[in-house]
Structure formats: C-alpha cells, structure tokens
Amino acid sequence: MKKIKLLALSAVVAGLVISCQKNDVNEAQPDLASDLSIEEIEALTKAAVNPNGAVKEMMTDLDGNATMYVISGDIALERKKLLNGDYAMLEGENNTKQYRTFNLISGANTTIDILGYTGSCCALTTNMRTGLQWAVNNYNRLNTNLNFRLTFGSNTNGADMIVFNQGGTGVGGRADFPSGGRPGQLIRIDGGLxxxxxxxxxxxxxxxxxHAVGLRHTDYARRRCGNNNEQDSAEGQAAGAINIPGTPTENRWGAAGLDSGSIMISCYDNSTQGEFSNFDVVALEFLY
Structure with a gap:
C-alpha cells in the first residue's frame, strides 16, 4: 500500500488515495522471464498465482534476510515455502470462481497467539499498537473458531503471528498466506503509519x-485504484481466488456486484473506519 496524490487519482475514483503497491512507486517491475527461474515460475503457477508481475525481493525480517515473492504489493510469499509446495493448489479445488486462497488455517491452529513486536529494531509505534488491538478486536467479535490472543513484547517464541514495524515511509503492509494449516506468520507494517x-x-x-488467514483481495480481478481500473498483472487473471459462498462475485473483466466496502479491497481512503463490511463477516464466518 502506498499513498498516492489525490489529484492524480481523482480521474480513477474519487477519494481513493491509498493503494497496495510496491513501496517505491517509480520502480519498474522487472521482466519476469529474466528474473525468475523456471522452477520459481512453475511454483508460482502451482500456487495459483500469475507469475507475470510477481517481484522477487530480499527482505529483512526479525531473524535475518529472507527471499520473498511480492504479489500486488502487499502479499509476500516465502521462497522456501513456495518451492516446497506449501502454497500449492489442493487437488480437486474449483478455481473458476469475497475470495480465499487454496490454503486455510486448520482447526487445530485456530487459536492464534499474535505478538505486537516492541523490540528495538522494529517496534510498533503507539498508533500501530492501538490499530493492532482494534484489528484483533475485529476478528474476535466474529462468530468464528478463530481466537486471537494478543500480547506485546520482543520474545517471538511460540508466536503464530508477529506484527512488526518494517520502517520506511510507506503507509501499508505485507503479509503471507497460510501454509501447512497455520496462518501466515509475519505481518510487516510500513513505518509511515x-x-x-x-x-x-x-x-x-x-x-x-x-491475507494471513487466507483472504485474497476482494477486487482481485480488477484493481480499484492506482491503475485506471486495469487488470492487475499479478492478480487479474490468476487462478486460486475461490469465491466464498454468500458473497458477491467479480468477473475477470470488471466488478459484478463487487463489495466496494470490503476491508480486503486493495486500496482505501483516509476516511476509513477500519471495520469489516457485512460480506467480510459473511466470508470469515463461512470459512471458520
């Protein structure tokens, strides 16, 4: 997610000023064919992600550097897990059709210990800590089997999710999808927040x-801002976005009944209240 000048964006959609994009909006995406190996392209395809537009980046995590594949700016897939097939499409899944990934959290892992990191390198600020508490409250108010237990500190042992400040001036974040029946573990929050x-x-x-519990962007087939509503190169025609029963669908060429108030839309404006839409609630309560 990145802040975009309102004047430039007004021709796209009034009021939308934040978009899930790379932190440096001026940095051109590399030619995938020259940047990724055949093995990596095949692994991304098996994970039901369109390799075109995926960007390989070296990120600094709490325990050192890790190679990640960044998709649509705020979804970061770990290289080791990707090549091991942890994100791969499950046999028999319907990939033709509010959207989920192929992998979800298993029943044994639905009690989630989530850590708001306060260590010296990557400490959450006061506003970030409040936002995290309110976000956890959003999930715990739902009628689901998910139970988030939030603590703040620097001891990451036993944490199922770790939310930390990755610095920089951006105003978004990045997260991993579930793998192995467990939630995505690392949630990186931009320093500009x-x-x-x-x-x-x-x-x-x-x-x-x-994302870490298995939701994809509600507008996965056509991004709502930052690109004149053109299809997103990483998500636009990618398989693996499974429509969740009871929620609107979005066809590949545009928004057919799109839930524009969804918190999983790929962008937001400065008036957001940070709450789930009705269909977000339907989706999560169906999945869990």
Whole structure:
C-alpha cells in the first residue's frame, strides 16, 4: 500500500488515495522471464498465482534476510515455502470462481497467539499498537473458531503471528498466506503509519491479517485504484481466488456486484473506519 496524490487519482475514483503497491512507486517491475527461474515460475503457477508481475525481493525480517515473492504489493510469499509446495493448489479445488486462497488455517491452529513486536529494531509505534488491538478486536467479535490472543513484547517464541514495524515511509503492509494449516506468520507494517490515525492503522492491520488467514483481495480481478481500473498483472487473471459462498462475485473483466466496502479491497481512503463490511463477516464466518 502506498499513498498516492489525490489529484492524480481523482480521474480513477474519487477519494481513493491509498493503494497496495510496491513501496517505491517509480520502480519498474522487472521482466519476469529474466528474473525468475523456471522452477520459481512453475511454483508460482502451482500456487495459483500469475507469475507475470510477481517481484522477487530480499527482505529483512526479525531473524535475518529472507527471499520473498511480492504479489500486488502487499502479499509476500516465502521462497522456501513456495518451492516446497506449501502454497500449492489442493487437488480437486474449483478455481473458476469475497475470495480465499487454496490454503486455510486448520482447526487445530485456530487459536492464534499474535505478538505486537516492541523490540528495538522494529517496534510498533503507539498508533500501530492501538490499530493492532482494534484489528484483533475485529476478528474476535466474529462468530468464528478463530481466537486471537494478543500480547506485546520482543520474545517471538511460540508466536503464530508477529506484527512488526518494517520502517520506511510507506503507509501499508505485507503479509503471507497460510501454509501447512497455520496462518501466515509475519505481518510487516510500513513505518509511515506512525503518522496515520488509529482507524487507518486498524484498517491496514485488519487487511493484512485477512491475507494471513487466507483472504485474497476482494477486487482481485480488477484493481480499484492506482491503475485506471486495469487488470492487475499479478492478480487479474490468476487462478486460486475461490469465491466464498454468500458473497458477491467479480468477473475477470470488471466488478459484478463487487463489495466496494470490503476491508480486503486493495486500496482505501483516509476516511476509513477500519471495520469489516457485512460480506467480510459473511466470508470469515463461512470459512471458520
């Protein structure tokens, strides 16, 4: 997610000023064919992600560097897990059709110990901590089997999810999809959110936790902002976005009944209250 000048965006959609994009909006995406190996392309395809537009990046995590594949700006897939097939499409899944990944959290792992990191390198600011608390409250209010137990500290042992400040000036975040029946573990929050209000922090963190429990972007077939509503190169025609029963569907050429208030839309405006839409609730309560 990145802040975009309102003037430039007004021709796209009034009021939308935040988009899930790479932190440097001026950095051109590399030619995938020259950047990824055949093995990596095949692994991304098996994970039901369109390799075109996926960007390989080296990120610094709490325990050192890790190679990640960044998709649509805020979804980060770990290289080791990807090549091991942890994100791969399950046999018999219907991939033709509010959207989920192929992998979800298993029943044995639905009690989730989530850590708001306060260590010296990557500590959450006061606004980020409040946003995280409110985001956890959003999930715990639902009628699901998910139970988030939030603590703040620097001891990551036993944490199922770790939310930390990755620095920089961006105002979004990045998260991993579930793998092996467990939630995505690392949720990276951009440093620029220190200057954003509590509701924006709540929105971004709720959104990224959504990816970590298996939700894809509601507007996966056509991004709502930052690109004149053109199809997103990483998500637009990718398989693996399974429509959740009881929620609207979006066809590959545009929004057919799109839930524009969904917290899993790929962008948001500064008036967001950071809350789930009705269909977000339907989706999560169906899945869990």
């Amino acid at each position: 220190a200057n954003s209000n509590n509701n924006i922090n709540e929105h971004v963190i709720t959104h990224e936790i959504g």
